[in-house]
Amino acid sequence: MGLGDRDYMRSGQPVGIGWGNGGRKSRGRWSVLTILIAINIGVFIIQYVFGLWGEEVQGLGYQQFIPSGGASAELVFTRGHVWTLFTYMFVHGNPLHILFNLILIFACGRGLQVIAGERHLFRVFLLSGLFGGFVQIAVSLLQNPSTPVVGASACAFGLLVALAALIPEQQVSLLLFFVIPLRLRLKTLAYSLTALAAVFLVIDLLVSGDIWMVSGVGHAAHLGGALAGWSYVRMTGFGGRGMAATYSRRRRERIPGKTERGRSSRMGDIVSTAVEREVDGVVFETDEFTMNRINTLLEKISKEGMGNLTEEERKVLQRYSKKISGKIG
DSSP, X not given: OOGGGXXXXXXXXXXXXXXXXXTSOBTTXXXXXXXXXXXXXXXXIIIIISOOSEEEEEOSXXXXXXXXXXXXXXXIIISOOTTHHHHGGGOOSSXXXXXXXXXXXXXXXXXXXXXXXXXXHHHHHHXXXXXXXHHHHHHGGGSOTXXXXXXXXXXXXXXXXXXXXXXXXXXXXXXXXXXXXXXXXXXXXXXXXXXXXXXXXXXXXXXXXXXXXXXXXXXXXXXXXXXXXXXXXXXXXXXXXXXXXXXXXXXXXXXXXXXXXXXXEETTEEEEEEEEEEETTEEEEEEHHHXXXXXXXXXXXXXXXXXXXXXXXXXXXXXXXHHHHHHHO
């Protein structure tokens, strides 16, 4: 059996990435992603179903419910209600607003939660929301300081860009306007939505009057959230070699029967001098340098596919595959 026939070389997901259990319960508890989504849904139900934490106002010939908790330049800078920079993330204007935001949060959040962990997921969500809200109310000073911003779209953009910074070549499928099927790289999706937000923001600032999909939308919050997500990945370093090593280790941990021995602690990291791997009931040992190189190649295959391997890299995998086969046969 060759290396390409092994279970860990197969994947039903594009580019070989799977999201695991995503936002579902883990080890008898709710994940951070599940909790964040539940809070958004719970607040929406309290406000719109029970009519709490908001007020009814006369709209264009009809009663309109205005939810409380939004952030605005007037509230933050004049009245000192700085906490609204946090509460606005969990307040939404209507069912479609929360639906679109939660779809993006779930799709990107579950990937980030599996790859980077719950702690980084929560930090990206929170920092993107805080910075996005601040940018939005700062921009509103150029228009109407009393206009509030609501919704978790800044958080969603932060999660999207952070995930795209980690696995830019990941293929994703989506339905444009819920009708047109599209298949594109994650980095293309993130760059496109961010660029679109920038264009819409410029139009909103320069053109007066109501424009569909432009007016009344927090484009500045989207850009702020995207910048926060990207900056977090770059500044913390968990998107560099350290993240790649962590991701490779998590991939290896999902391989049944694999163990490590000869471990020693150095600067809080695990350093292995030898690696044992069990394949088809046979345990064999290889040196750390070889395993690091193999894991790097597996990571490259996961991101770019087998077709992007060089001839030398193919030979390395072939020799490794033959070594496994020789131990088994």
